[in-house]
Amino acid sequence: MRRSTIIGAVLIGGLALAGCTPAEAPSDQPPAPGTPPSATAQHAGQQGAGEHSETDREFAQQLLTNRQQVLELAELAQTNAQNAELKTLASELQQSAQLQVGQLNAFLTSAAGQQSGSAPEDAADEVGSTDQQSAPQLDQLRQATGAPFDQQWKQAVQSLEQSAAQLARSEQEEGQAQAMRKLAEDFLAAQQDVLTKINAL
Numbered sequence: 655m656r657r658s659t660i661i662g663a664v665l666i667g668g669l670a671l672a673g674c675t676p677a678e679a680p681s682d683q684p685p686a687p688g689t690p691p692s693a694t695a696q697h698a699g700q701q702g703a704g705e706h707s708e709t710d711r712e713f714a715q716q717l718l719t720n721r722q723q724v725l726e727l728a729e730l731a732q733t734n735a736q737n738a739e740l741k742t743l744a745s746e747l748q749q750s751a752q753l754q755v756g757q758l759n760a761f762l763t764s765a766a767g768q769q770s771g772s773a774p775e776d777a778a779d780e781v782g783s784t785d786q787q788s789a790p791q792l793d794q795l796r797q798a799t800g801a802p803f804d805q806q807w808k809q810a811v812q813s814l815e816q817s818a819a820q821l822a823r824s825e826q827e828e829g830q831a832q833a834m835r836k837l838a839e840d841f842l843a844a845q846q847d848v849l850t851k852i853n854a855l
Contacts, residue, residue, distance in 0.1 A: 710831040718758040
């Protein structure tokens with residue numbers, strides 16, 4: 655996704671190759687019958703099969719934060735909004751976001767979603783770097799009611815939806831995990847309807 659992440663992945667790959675001992679270097683000799691494939695070969699096979707990549711993990715982490723904020727906005731709408739149609743839309747967004755959060759959590763807790771060699775705080779830094787709603791904006795929304803809340807809520811949801819769409823498009827272009835690519839595809843397919851409803855409020 656980000657150039658720094660791609661560069662980091664290249665550097666890590668280079669260091670891994672540089673750390674091989676002569677005994678670990680690729681050999682022209684075929685393996686003996688019954689010899690299990692090397693870890694390198696297994697990894698290459700996984701990547702070739704398109705199982706998962708760093709892009710998939712970043713997508714899942716960042717979209718999870720995005721959808722959690724949508725859930726918070728949906729809950730606020732039930733108490734602070736004035737427009738009944740806005741409350742209905744908030745309920746619809748809440749249902750879809752809850753399903754997406756479940757899918758994202760399932761991926762991130764799976765083997766494919768785990769980033770080897772990284773600490774939990776590293777993942778938190780990745781999530782925090784995305785363009786989401788800031789704490790002051792959310793605090794301002796919590797204090798607003800009626801028509802002012804409705805207007806601010808629409809803007810906040812539109813911003814989150816646009817950020818999520820960017821994440822989904824990047825996943826479609828660079829992601830490898832089938833589950834995350836499907837989630838991105840489904841999100842983009844449904845997003846235009848959501849934006850149309852927001853604009854009609």
